[in-house]
Amino acid sequence: MTRQAHQDRLRDDALAAQFDDTIAHEQRIEPRDWMPDGYRSTMIRQIAQHAHSEIIGMQPEGSWITRAPSLRRKAILLAKVQDEAGHGMYLYSAAETLGAERGDLTERLITGRQKYSSIFNYPTLTYADVGVIGWLVDGAAICNQVPLCRSSYGPYARAMIRICKEESFHQRQGYELLMTMMRGTTAQRDMVQDATNRFWWPSLMMFGPPDDASPNTAQSMAWGIKRHTNDELRQRFVDMTVPQAEKLGVTLPDPDLRWNEERGHYAFGAIDWDEFTAVVKGDGPCNAQRISARRKAHDDGAWVREAAVVHARKARLEAESTSGAAGEAGP
Amino acid sequence: MTRTVKAGEAGYQLYEVFLRGKRGLNHVHVGSLHAADAQMALHHARDLYTRRNEGVSIWVVKAADITASSPQEKDPFFAPSGDKVYRHPTFYDIPDDVPHM
Numbered sequence: 092m093t094r095q096a097h098q099d100r101l102r103d104d105a106l107a108a109q110f111d112d113t114i115a116h117e118q119r120i121e122p123r124d125w126m127p128d129g130y131r132s133t134m135i136r137q138i139a140q141h142a143h144s145e146i147i148g149m150q151p152e153g154s155w156i157t158r159a160p161s162l163r164r165k166a167i168l169l170a171k172v173q174d175e176a177g178h179g180m181y182l183y184s185a186a187e188t189l190g191a192e193r194g195d196l197t198e199r200l201i202t203g204r205q206k207y208s209s210i211f212n213y214p215t216l217t218y219a220d221v222g223v224i225g226w227l228v229d230g231a232a233i234c235n236q237v238p239l240c241r242s243s244y245g246p247y248a249r250a251m252i253r254i255c256k257e258e259s260f261h262q263r264q265g266y267e268l269l270m271t272m273m274r275g276t277t278a279q280r281d282m283v284q285d286a287t288n289r290f291w292w293p294s295l296m297m298f299g300p301p302d303d304a305s306p307n308t309a310q311s312m313a314w315g316i317k318r319h320t321n322d323e324l325r326q327r328f329v330d331m332t333v334p335q336a337e338k339l340g341v342t343l344p345d346p347d348l349r350w351n352e353e354r355g356h357y358a359f360g361a362i363d364w365d366e367f368t369a370v371v372k373g374d375g376p377c378n379a380q381r382i383s384a385r386r387k388a389h390d391d392g393a394w395v396r397e398a399a400v401v402h403a404r405k406a407r408l409e410a411e412s413t414s415g416a417a418g419e420a421g422p
Numbered sequence: 423m424t425r426t427v428k429a430g431e432a433g434y435q436l437y438e439v440f441l442r443g444k445r446g447l448n449h450v451h452v453g454s455l456h457a458a459d460a461q462m463a464l465h466h467a468r469d470l471y472t473r474r475n476e477g478v479s480i481w482v483v484k485a486a487d488i489t490a491s492s493p494q495e496k497d498p499f500f501a502p503s504g505d506k507v508y509r510h511p512t513f514y515d516i517p518d519d520v521p522h523m
Contacts, residue, residue, distance in 0.1 A: 123493045173473070180470050184454045193456060250453070257474075270504075363434070400433030403459035 113314050119245035122188035130314055133307070134244050135191045136205070137316065142182035143207035147381050149175045151215045152224060159311065160218060167264050168221060178254045184188045185246040205262035209367060210293050212375030219272055220290070225265015227287070227294040227332065234328045235298065243315030266335070273340050280340075281358050287336070288344045295359075296367045298325040304364075315422040329357050424431035436485040437463040439470075449481050457482075 106125040113120060113256040120126055126139040149172050155170065183193050199205040210228055215221065236258065238252040299305060299321040319327075329348075336343050344390035347360035369375065433458045440449035452471050457463035463482040471477065491499055507513050516523055 121493070123490065125493075170473075177470055177473065180455065181453055187454065246453075253452075396434065399458035399462060403433070403462070405457065 115293065117315075119248060120243050120244045124149055126219055129310070131189055131318075133314070133316060134247065135186055135189050136370075137311075138182050138186040138189075138247055139191065139196045140198070140206055140208075142179045142186060142196065143205060144211065145179035145182060146200070147207045147211045147385060149213055149380055150384055151213070151377075152221050153219055155215060155218060163289045164218075164221075164268070171225070171261055171264065174257050178250075178257070181250040181253055182247075185244075185250045188246045189244075197389060198209070201382060201389060202238075203373065203382065205370050206371065207381075208295050208297060209370040209375060210290075211381060212370050213289065213293055215274070216289075217286060219269070219279075219286040222265045222268035222272065223260050223290045224285065225263075226269055227290050228297070229258055229261040229265060230332060230335075231294045231297045231328050233262060234260040234331070235325050238324075240317060240319035241315075266339070270341055276368075284341050287341045291344050292362065292366075293370075295325055295329070295362055296364075296370075298322075298328065300364065301362075326356055326420070329359055333357050343396045434458055436469075437465045437482045437512065438485050439463075440481040440483070441467075441471055442479035443476060444478055449479065452476075454485060460484075 107127065110120070110126055110130075111330075112123065113124070121308055153172050156165060156168050159168055176181060183196060186196060196205065200207070210231075233255065236251050238256050240248055240255060242248045242251065269283050272283050301409070302308060302320045302322045305321055308317060308320055312320070333343065343363070345360045347358065349358055352357045370378070373379075435458075436454055437457055437460070438454050439452050441452050442449045454464050455463060455470055457466050460482055464480055467480045469480055472480070503509075
C-alpha cells in the first residue's frame with residue numbers, strides 16, 4: 092500500500108467512525124456530512140420512491156374532483172390532492188440534498204425504473220373510495236410516517252414532520268366523509284362497505300413484505316433510516332383501525348380478524364403476497380394508466396417550463412439594459 | 423452549497439426557501455424548490471410552503487449563491503469558541519445568597 096493510499100484509508104476510517112458515532116448518539120446526518128455510499132443510495136431510493144408515491148397518489152382521487160357531490164367536498168378534495176403534490180415536492184427537495192437530480196428522478200419514474208407505493212395501482216370506483224383512501228390508505232401512511240420523523244437523515248425527517256401534520260387532515264376528512272355516508276341511504280352504506288372490502292388488504296400490503304422476506308430491514312434499522320419493522324407497523328395499524336371500523340359500522344373483510352388476549356393484539360388472516368408481488372411488478376389494475384398519465388403531464392408541461400425560462404431570461408436582459416442606460420445617463 | 427440544476431430542466435435553478443412564521447421571529451430555512459427566476463420561486467414557495475398560514479414573509483435565495491462551512495473542517499473551524507468557558511455565566515461561582523444574579 093502506498094503512503095497516499097494508506098492516508099486515504101485512515102481518513103475514510105475516521106469519517107466512518109464519525110458517521111457511526113452520529114447515528115449511535117441519535118443525532119441527524121446532514122447533507123454535507125460524509126456518509127457510506129450504501130446509506131446515500133438507500134436514502135435516495137427510499138425518498139424518491141416516497142416522492143413518486145405522493146405524486147402518483149394524486150391520480151386515484153384526482154379523478155373525482157370534477158364529480159364531487161358538493162362544493163364543500165370538492166374544496167376539501169382539491170386541498171387534499173394539492174397537499175399530495177406538495178408532499179412530493181418536499182421529498183424531491185430532500186432527495187436532491189443527497190445529490191440526486193429532480194429531472195432524473197422524474198425520468199426514472201416514468202420509465203418504470205423506480206417504484207411507487209403499490210396501493211395507487213388500484214382503481215377508485217365510487218366517491219366512497221375517496222373516504223376510504225383517507226381513512227385506511229392515509230391512516231396506514233401515517234403509521235409508516237410518524238416514526239420516520241425521527242429518521243437519521245435530517246432533511247428527510249424534517250420533510251416527514253411537515254407531511255405528518257398535513258396527513259392528519261387527510262385521514263380525518265376521509266373518516267368524516269364515511270360517517271356522513273353511513274348516516275345516508277342503504278345504497279350509500281353499501282358503497283362504504285364495498286370500498287372498505289376493496290382497500291383493506293391492499294392497505295395492509297402498504298407496509299411491505301413480511302419481516303422474514305425483507306432483507307434490507309436490518310441494515311435500514313441499524314442506520315436509523317427505519318425505526319420499526321414492516322410487521323410491527325402493520326400490527327399497529329390493524330390495532331388502531333379495528334375500533335374505528337366498529338365505530339363506523341363497517342365490517343373489515345377478514346374472517347380471521349379477532350382480538351388475541353394473550354398477545355394483546357388483533358390477529359388477522361394471511362395476506363396474499365402473490366397479489367402484492369404482481370402489482371409491484373407492474374401487473375396491477377392501473378399501473379400502465381398511472382405511468383402514462385404522469386408521462387403525459389410531464390410532456391404536456393414541457394412548453395410551460397421552456398416558456399418560463401425564456402421569459403426569465405428576457406426579463407433579466409431587459410432589467411440589465413435599463414440599469415445600463417440609467418448608468419450612462421448619470422452624472 | 424454547490425447544488426445546481428442540471429440539463430433536463432435547463433434554465434431552472436435551485437432556490438432555498440426561508441419563512442418568517444410570524445412577526446417577531448427570524449426567517450427559518452424550510453426547504454428548496456426549482457424555478458426559472460426569483461419571482462417564480464417566490465410564487466412557488468407560497469404555494470408549496472405556506473398552504474396553512476405558515477408564513478408572513480418569504481425569502482428565496484439561489485442555492486448556488488450560498489457559501490457554507492464544510493463539515494469536514496468542523497473541529498478546527500469552530501475550535502476558537504470551544505475552549506472559552508469563561509464566556510458562559512455558569513463559569514462564575516457566586517454564593518447562593520446573592521440575590522438577583
